[in-house]
Amino acid sequence: MLNFLKRLWFIIRQPATHYSLGFLTMGGFIMGIIFWGGFNTALEVTNTEAFCTSCHEMRDNVYQELKPTIHYTNRSGVRATCPDCHVPHDWTDKIARKMQASKEVWGKIFGTINTREKFLEKRLELAQHEWARLEANDSLECRNCHSAESMDVTRQSKLAAEAHERFLFTGERTCINCHKGIAHHLPDMSQQAFVEPLTPTTGHLERGPVRLAEIEAYLQSARP
Amino acid sequence: MKRILLAASLMLAGSLALAENQLGGIRPVTPLDEESEARQIPNVVNSDVRQVRNYPDQPPVIPHKIDNYQLDLNANKCLTCHSRTAVEVSQAPMISVTHFMDREGQTLASVSPRRYFCTQCHVVQHDVEPVVVNGFVDVDRVLDFMRGKKEGGQ
Numbered sequence: 001m002l003n004f005l006k007r008l009w010f011i012i013r014q015p016a017t018h019y020s021l022g023f024l025t026m027g028g029f030i031m032g033i034i035f036w037g038g039f040n041t042a043l044e045v046t047n048t049e050a051f052c053t054s055c056h057e058m059r060d061n062v063y064q065e066l067k068p069t070i071h072y073t074n075r076s077g078v079r080a081t082c083p084d085c086h087v088p089h090d091w092t093d094k095i096a097r098k099m100q101a102s103k104e105v106w107g108k109i110f111g112t113i114n115t116r117e118k119f120l121e122k123r124l125e126l127a128q129h130e131w132a133r134l135e136a137n138d139s140l141e142c143r144n145c146h147s148a149e150s151m152d153v154t155r156q157s158k159l160a161a162e163a164h165e166r167f168l169f170t171g172e173r174t175c176i177n178c179h180k181g182i183a184h185h186l187p188d189m190s191q192q193a194f195v196e197p198l199t200p201t202t203g204h205l206e207r208g209p210v211r212l213a214e215i216e217a218y219l220q221s222a223r224p
Numbered sequence: 225m226k227r228i229l230l231a232a233s234l235m236l237a238g239s240l241a242l243a244e245n246q247l248g249g250i251r252p253v254t255p256l257d258e259e260s261e262a263r264q265i266p267n268v269v270n271s272d273v274r275q276v277r278n279y280p281d282q283p284p285v286i287p288h289k290i291d292n293y294q295l296d297l298n299a300n301k302c303l304t305c306h307s308r309t310a311v312e313v314s315q316a317p318m319i320s321v322t323h324f325m326d327r328e329g330q331t332l333a334s335v336s337p338r339r340y341f342c343t344q345c346h347v348v349q350h351d352v353e354p355v356v357v358n359g360f361v362d363v364d365r366v367l368d369f370m371r372g373k374k375e376g377g378q
């Protein structure tokens with residue numbers, strides 16, 4: 001192995017004997033265009049709704065749910081496609097997300113969510129990943145279109161204006177904290193809090209019978 | 225002869241009634257074999273101003289849009305603002321205590337399943353004139369009327 005590497009290094013160090021300098025530079029240039037262009041084109045193809053919905057997992061579940069929402073059908077006809085919300089627009093972030101997505105290829109090959117039942121079972125976990133991602137990046141994908149500066153609260157309903165003034169403009173909350181389930185159906189939220197309350201409350205109880213002794217122990221531990 | 229006359233007059237009356245569309249009700253006037261123009265879908269009242277209840281136990285109407293609110297076994301979008309723990313954030317009215325009671329009147333820790341589906345009782349309002357005439361009179365106005373009558377009588 002080491003011998004092979006040494007030989008390779010030796011060959012690379014040698015000046016080209018048969019090919020002209022022009023051929024090598026021009027060839028390198030042209031191949032560079034082909035490979036870099038090809039890479040970016042392939043990247044862009046995977047960044048389209050047509051690509052996402054070419055798999056039945058996406059087409060039959062989440063895509064159908066998107067259709068009646070405002071992000072697909074609305075008065076002005078401007079709409080968001082899958083990657084607008086689910087893939088970062090900046091190059092480095094995009095590549096990082098694409099690398100993560102290789103696990104989704106794995107899931108596709110081994111049929112992790114290839115039936116409706118499997119999808120529904122996984123839905124909470126999948127949704128939690130997206131919520132966590134959007135919370136971590138301050139709802140970056142929302143803000144690619146919805147900027148707080150351009151938001152005219154006088155054109156909003158009283159309720160919306162108050163909520164945005166209190167939580168969005170102060171930076172106390174980010175979009176996804178309140179706007180969950182706007183483009184796809186929500187998973188079973190009985191163990192979830194939509195919006196974390198300002199005053200912390202005790203957590204949700206686990207489902208199933210809870211013995212009195214357990215409750216008493218819990219109340220003891222919750223005591224300050 | 226009398227019978228023929230009666231039948232003729234009935235037919236005439238019937239055709240006149242049809243011509244004036246007295247059978248119409250809330251149905252559009254267009255004849256059955258023609259297609260009527262669809263009415264514009266009215267806007268939902270989105271004022272966020274609470275409306276008067278017509279009687280004390282009337283379910284309050286919803287003064288805002290609820291388009292695409294998910295309300296099923298998985299999630300209840302209304303409770304993101306109207307639940308007990310959410311009202312501090314949302315400043316929305318909390319669902320009433322009756323919603324925590326089961327049918328025996330026992331108060332539960334969370335919303336009773338029979339009160340879970342909000343839109344069974346609570347509805348949005350549309351910005352339209354009533355289609356049929358409503359003769360409902362508020363009880364306060366009835367009381368005012370009674371008082372006035374009594375005072376007038378004495």
